[in-house]
Amino acid sequence: MSDIVVGEIKTINFPCEAWKIDGETMMDFRILPIPGSWTLAPELLLRKGIKALVSCPNCKQAALIRHDMGTVVNGVNEISAFRCVGCGLTCNLRLQHWDKRKLFCIAYEALDADTGVAVPNNKGEYVRKEYTHALSRQEAFSTFVEVRKTMGRFRVVDVGEVIGFFGSEADKDQTNLVV
Numbered sequence: 001m002s003d004i005v006v007g008e009i010k011t012i013n014f015p016c017e018a019w020k021i022d023g024e025t026m027m028d029f030r031i032l033p034i035p036g037s038w039t040l041a042p043e044l045l046l047r048k049g050i051k052a053l054v055s056c057p058n059c060k061q062a063a064l065i066r067h068d069m070g071t072v073v074n075g076v077n078e079i080s081a082f083r084c085v086g087c088g089l090t091c092n093l094r095l096q097h098w099d100k101r102k103l104f105c106i107a108y109e110a111l112d113a114d115t116g117v118a119v120p121n122n123k124g125e126y127v128r129k130e131y132t133h134a135l136s137r138q139e140a141f142s143t144f145v146e147v148r149k150t151m152g153r154f155r156v157v158d159v160g161e162v163i164g165f166f167g168s169e170a171d172k173d174q175t176n177l178v179v
């Protein structure tokens with residue numbers, strides 16, 4: 001990293017983007033970060049007091065942002081001297097639209113292309129869940145349909161806002177996530 005000047009930390013704007021996040025337990029959890037952006041944490045992490053994930057613009061490494069980190073100024077969460085564990089890049093983060101978006105859960109069934117009958121996932125569940133963040137329930141619905149329609153027949157069961165539960169203080173220092 002030749003462009004880092006010691007004593008002069010760059011300030012970088014991170015837009016809020018919808019990352020693809022799959023899985024509902026730590027075991028089958030997979031995320032696809034968009035470098036240089038942040039996304040709202042999925043339900044699993046919200047429950048542990050994690051509000052968001054950021055992805056390093058340099059090396060793509062994702063880091064967890066706790067709900068109490070940073071200072072919100074005009075809807076932008078400013079976090080000073082954040083250091084990437086992946087490449088050591090240190091910068092001031094400006095997480096844009098911090099308060100605007102909420103996490104929504106979409107419950108849906110995947111349908112057989114020919115018969116239209118619901119097909120269970122590999123856990124034998126007929127109703128599947130996917131998470132996305134959006135400004136409104138309607139936006140969450142539209143975004144989901146836009147992506148899902150390219151993957152075959154489906155039926156949306158419901159779309160709801162996910163409420164986070166902040167507990168489990170023991171997990172507080174677990175701020176690095178390997179992707």
Ligand SMILES: [Zn+2]
Binds near residue numbers: 085086089
């Ligand atoms: Zn990095």
